[in-house]
Structure formats: structure tokens, C-alpha cells
Amino acid sequence: MFYGFIDILGTIAFAISGVLVAMEKRLDVFGVLIIAFVTAIGGGTLRDLLIGNTPVVWLRDGTYSITIVATVVFAILFAKRLKYLRKSLFLFDTVGIGLYTLVGVEKGLEAGLQPLVCILLGTITASFGGVLRDILCNEIPVIFRKELYATPCILGAASYFLLAQFPIPENVAYALGIVVVMGIRLLAVKFKIQLPNIYRG
Amino acid sequence: MFYGFIDILGTIAFAISGVLVAMEKRLDVFGVLIIAFVTAIGGGTLRDLLIGNTPVVWLRDGTYSITIVATVVFAILFAKRLKYLRKSLFLFDTVGIGLYTLVGVEKGLEAGLQPLVCILLGTITASFGGVLRDILCNEIPVIFRKELYATPCILGAASYFLLAQFPIPENVAYALGIVVVMGIRLLAVKFKIQLPNIYRG
Amino acid sequence: MFYGFIDILGTIAFAISGVLVAMEKRLDVFGVLIIAFVTAIGGGTLRDLLIGNTPVVWLRDGTYSITIVATVVFAILFAKRLKYLRKSLFLFDTVGIGLYTLVGVEKGLEAGLQPLVCILLGTITASFGGVLRDILCNEIPVIFRKELYATPCILGAASYFLLAQFPIPENVAYALGIVVVMGIRLLAVKFKIQLPNIYRG
Numbered sequence: 001m002f003y004g005f006i007d008i009l010g011t012i013a014f015a016i017s018g019v020l021v022a023m024e025k026r027l028d029v030f031g032v033l034i035i036a037f038v039t040a041i042g043g044g045t046l047r048d049l050l051i052g053n054t055p056v057v058w059l060r061d062g063t064y065s066i067t068i069v070a071t072v073v074f075a076i077l078f079a080k081r082l083k084y085l086r087k088s089l090f091l092f093d094t095v096g097i098g099l100y101t102l103v104g105v106e107k108g109l110e111a112g113l114q115p116l117v118c119i120l121l122g123t124i125t126a127s128f129g130g131v132l133r134d135i136l137c138n139e140i141p142v143i144f145r146k147e148l149y150a151t152p153c154i155l156g157a158a159s160y161f162l163l164a165q166f167p168i169p170e171n172v173a174y175a176l177g178i179v180v181v182m183g184i185r186l187l188a189v190k191f192k193i194q195l196p197n198i199y200r201g
Numbered sequence: 202m203f204y205g206f207i208d209i210l211g212t213i214a215f216a217i218s219g220v221l222v223a224m225e226k227r228l229d230v231f232g233v234l235i236i237a238f239v240t241a242i243g244g245g246t247l248r249d250l251l252i253g254n255t256p257v258v259w260l261r262d263g264t265y266s267i268t269i270v271a272t273v274v275f276a277i278l279f280a281k282r283l284k285y286l287r288k289s290l291f292l293f294d295t296v297g298i299g300l301y302t303l304v305g306v307e308k309g310l311e312a313g314l315q316p317l318v319c320i321l322l323g324t325i326t327a328s329f330g331g332v333l334r335d336i337l338c339n340e341i342p343v344i345f346r347k348e349l350y351a352t353p354c355i356l357g358a359a360s361y362f363l364l365a366q367f368p369i370p371e372n373v374a375y376a377l378g379i380v381v382v383m384g385i386r387l388l389a390v391k392f393k394i395q396l397p398n399i400y401r402g
Numbered sequence: 403m404f405y406g407f408i409d410i411l412g413t414i415a416f417a418i419s420g421v422l423v424a425m426e427k428r429l430d431v432f433g434v435l436i437i438a439f440v441t442a443i444g445g446g447t448l449r450d451l452l453i454g455n456t457p458v459v460w461l462r463d464g465t466y467s468i469t470i471v472a473t474v475v476f477a478i479l480f481a482k483r484l485k486y487l488r489k490s491l492f493l494f495d496t497v498g499i500g501l502y503t504l505v506g507v508e509k510g511l512e513a514g515l516q517p518l519v520c521i522l523l524g525t526i527t528a529s530f531g532g533v534l535r536d537i538l539c540n541e542i543p544v545i546f547r548k549e550l551y552a553t554p555c556i557l558g559a560a561s562y563f564l565l566a567q568f569p570i571p572e573n574v575a576y577a578l579g580i581v582v583v584m585g586i587r588l589l590a591v592k593f594k595i596q597l598p599n600i601y602r603g
Binding site for chain 1: 425427428429430431432433434436447451454456457458460461462464467468478481537538539540
């Protein structure tokens with residue numbers, strides 16, 4: 001129940017981030033819709049394809065598609081006010097990547113994969129939608145350039161495996177993993193932490 | 202038999218549209234071939250991957266690959282005359298998207314998916330090859346910008362589900378769905394209908 | 403054993419080629435890592451997805467991920483010296499595409515596919531990582547433009563099927579196929595052989 005609610009919030013947040021980028025590129029209505037769709041379901045789709053978990057999740061459950069279409073209609077109608085929502089959007093997005101990271105880890109474990117590749121799967125689930133959004137809009141994906149986006153996912157997923165070594169209930173480790181992703185992401189944005197610069201001079 | 206014939210015509214039309222874009226970008230022979238290939242089989246491939254219908258269709262049946270290679274050889278040899286074929290090409294392409302849309306819908310139904318996601322699958326089957334073509338050529342996909350391309354697919358696929366509610370044979374509904382896709386596409390191009398502009402001022 | 407050694411060398415070579423392109427684009431540490439990763443595992447991943455051979459190879463075996471991370475760390479630390487390695491890198495890369503081409507062919511045969519599509523699968527395995535690298539870096543893939551890269555793969559894979567017609571052991575045909583890929587690639591680079599120009603005037 002709570003899970004479903006967060007999942008929908010995450011989908012909405014990712015869809016709106018797609019709408020914002022697509023409108024900046026002045027795409028038509030269909031273009032905006034498809035970019036929103038791809039941003040929201042891209043990560044989970046790639047994860048399901050890599051594992052072989054098909055039909056992929058949004059084909060099995062129409063709720064995702066309906067949520068995204070409704071979000072896009074709403075976002076286009078209230079386009080001018082979207083900017084006032086940026087702060088809430090950022091929060092949804094942060095909750096979304098936290099949750100999606102751990103969902104990806106869990107799916108990897110269900111498929112019998114090793115911890116290291118489960119961490120990768122979680123990070124892919126959380127970040128690949130944004131990568132696809134940027135490729136389709138003909139940009140170098142933003143997460144490759146300046147935002148500290150994937151690092152929180154990697155650290156959060158890793159901390160889950162670390163915590164699972166201790167005698168604590170598994171779903172507590174799971175929840176703490178989500179909190180670590182969100183916490184590092186929030187701190188990174190608040191204090192403008194960036195990855196070290198590897199180019200000198 | 203008739204189905205196979207149309208399928209080959211659609212493959213040829215999509216392959217030639219790939220050749221035209223690749224030659225505009227002045228790619229080499231191999232680049233032209235790969236873009237033609239991706240344009241022709243991209244939509245069906247993504248559909249098969251998403252459903253989990255693997256090996257994907259052109260791996261199971263070599264006819265597609267042979268058709269595409271022959272088309273590219275022909276297109277390069279007669280490159281200068283291709284422009285006189287533009288009208289026929291447009292017709293092939295229109296027949297192709299009509300057929301591919303409904304094939305995609307049918308594959309979704311076979312996999313036990315809901316109508317809404319079947320409509321999406323049909324649209325993906327018909328339009329994703331062109332999206333991949335444009336991404337590989339480093340362009341924002343044309344269907345996101347100005348051509349009314351995906352909308353006919355969505356409406357045609359939806360009309361199939363609508364018609365299937367009435368007491369008419371299923372293959373009549375199927376054929377009418379194809380006709381709706383082609384009709385809207387032809388009208389949209391003839392009367393230069395565009396999606397509503399969501400950017401004012 | 404020998405196979406595993408070459409496989410690791412190929413992975414390293416592809417990963418470093420990713421690092422070089424990513425650093426030219428001045429991506430951050432994570433961007434460099436992901437581009438290296440995608441370059442090294444992109445071809446095998448697409449092959450596995452198309453065949454339906456999931457979870458894909460690098461999810462089943464963590465060695466690939468560890469090799470790539472170690473390579474990237476090493477490459478960033480010794481970034482300034484990488485240029486002296488270009489010649490060795492080119493050799494690794496050439497061995498890599500030779501081997502990857504025939505591995506792709508073999509996986510296709512195992513899945514019961516026809517020779518023609520096996521040749522395509524081999525070529526995809528060897529070249530798609532580089533295509534993804536260039537798409538993510540917002541470039542038209544280099545293999546579509548000037549380097550004679552896919553042609554050696556196609557000819558080497560075809561020569562394997564040709565040789566398999568003769569009364570020679572299968573693994574000799576396999577090894578000769580690899581040699582053909584490497585030989586044509588080396589000759590093409592040494593004598594700057596290019597595909598015929600299809601644009602006159």
C-alpha cells in the first residue's frame with residue numbers, strides 16, 4: 001500500500017522531469033508525452049530486460065501508463081505554474097530514486113544475482129530513465145556531467161548489503177538503504193558536492 | 202501470403218527511408234546499411250524484447266535481413282532516382298505503419314496484455330525504427346517534433362478495440378484498424394495537420 | 403583458460419577506449435565509468451537480449467564489472483601516460499573484436515539461428531559497444547563514418563561458415579575466423595583502406 005503510493009509519486013516526479021526537459025526543447029504534445037513516458041519507465045524497463053523479467057513491468061500493469069498520461073495532461077495545462085513546484089518535485093524525485101534503487105537491488109537478488117551486480121541494477125533502475133530522456137533530447141546525459149546522481153544510488157545499495165550483515169531485520173536494512181540514497185542526494189545538492197575533478201589544467 | 206507481401210513492402214519502405222537519412226548525413230556504405238537495418242527492424246525488435254518474445258523476429262527469419270541488404274544495394278545504385286520514388290515510398294511507408302501497428306497490437310494480445318498497453322506496443326512497433334534512425338544520426342527524432350506520425354497509430358489501434366466491441370468479425374475490425382491508421386496519416390500529410398501548439402508566445 | 407585471458411584483455415581494451423572518449427568530452431568520474439562500462443559490455447548485452455539469453459552475461463558473472471572498475475581507476479590515475487599505450491591498445495582492441503565476433507557467431511548457432519543472422523550477431527557483439535559509447539557521448543557513431551570496423555567482423559564471420567564446409571576441425575575454422583577478422587582490420591588500418599565512397603561530386 002505505502003509502497004504503491006511511493007511508486008506512483010516516483011513515477012509522477014520522473015514523468016514531470018521529462019515534461020520539463022521536453023518543453024525546453026519545444027517538442028510537440030506527442031514528443032512531450034513520449035519523453036515523460038521514457039523518463040518514468042526507462043530504468044525499470046532496462047532492468048527487467050537485462051534480467052529477462054518479461055513482459056516488462058509497465059506492460060504487465062497499465063497503472064503506470066495511465067499515471068503518466070494523466071501527469072502529462074496536468075503538466076501541460078499548468079505548465080506556467082510548474083516552476084513553483086520545483087522544490088516538491090525535487091523531493092518526489094529524491095524519494096523516487098531511493099525507492100527505485102532498492103527495488104532494483106531486490107529484483108536482482110530474486111533473480112539470484114551477486115551483490116555487486118545487484119548494486120549496478122539498482123543504480124540502473126534509478127538513473128537510466130533520465131539517461132534515455134537526455135539521449136532522446138540529443139544531450140549528453142546530465143548524470144555524466146555534473147549532478148551527483150548515481151553515486152547516492154551506489155552508496156545506498158552498497159549500504160544495504162553492508163547492513164544485511166548485521167543482526168537486524170531485513171526490511172530495516174532495506175529502509176535504511178533507501179534513507180542513505182535520499183540522504184546523500186539531499187546533502188550533495190544542498191552543499192553542491194561534486195565528484196572530484198579529474199582534469200587538471 | 203498477402204500479409205507476407207505487405208510485410209516485405211513495409212520493410213523495403215522503412216529501409217529506404219533509412220538510406221535517405223543516412224546518405225544525407227554522408228555516412229559510408231556500412232553506415233547506410235546499418236541505419237537502413239535499424240529503421241526497418243527497430244520497432245519490431247523493441248516490441249519483441251519488451252514482451253520477451255525472443256529470439257527477436259529478424260533472428261528467427263533471415264528474409265528480413267536479405268530484403269534489407271538487397272534494398273540498400275538497389276538504393277545506393279539508383280540513389281539519384283530515389284527522389285522520383287518519394288511518392289510511392291510515402292505510400293509504402295503508410296501501408297507499413299498501418300500494418301505494423303496492428304501486428305504490434307495482436308502480439309500484445311497474444312501475450313495476454315491489457316488493451317491500453319497493446320495500443321502502446323502497436324505504436325512502438327510502427328514508430329520506433331524511425332526514432333532509432335534519428336538517434337543514430339544524432340538528430341532529435343522527427344516524430345517528436347513535427348510530423349503527425351504516432352497519433353494515427355494510437356487512434357488506429359484504439360479504433361480496433363472500439364470496433365471489437367461491436368458484433369463484427371474480428372479480422373474486419375483488424376482491417377479497419379489498419380485503414381484508420383493509414384487514413385489519418387494520409388489526411389494529416391495532405392492537409393498538413395499538426396498537433397496543437399502548446400507553446401504560446 | 404586462454405579464452406578467459408583474451409576475454410579479459412578485450413574487456414580492458416574496450417573499457418580504455420571508452421575512458422579515452424569520455425575524458426575527451428570531460429565527463430565526471432561517474433560518466434567516465436559508465437561510458438567505459440557500456441563500451442565494454444554493450445555488444446554482448448545487446449546480443450544476449452536479442453537471443454533472449456538472460457540474465458545477460460555481466461549480470462551472471464561479476465568478473466566483468468570488477469575488471470572494468472579496476473581498469474577505469476587505473477586509466478584515470480595514469481591518464482597522462484595512456485597515450486603511450488595507444489599502440490598496445492589498438493592490438494588488444496583488434497584481438498577483442500576478432501574474438502567477440504566469433505563468440506557472437508557461436509552463441510547464435512547455439513540458439514539455432516541461421517548463418518546469415520549469426521554473422522550479424524557476431525558483428526553486433528564486436529561493434530555495438532562502440533556505437534553505444536558514441537551515442538552516449540552525442541556523436542554519430544564512428545563506425546558509420548570512417549573506420550573500417552564492421553567489415554572485418556562480417557568477413558571473418560562469413561569465412562568461418564565457408565571454412566566449416568571443408569573437412570577441417572571446427573575449432574580450426576573458428577580460430578581462422580578470428581584471424582581473418584584481425585588480419586583485415588590490421589591491413590585496413592595499416593593501408594588506410596576505406597569503404598568505397600558512394601557520394602560523387
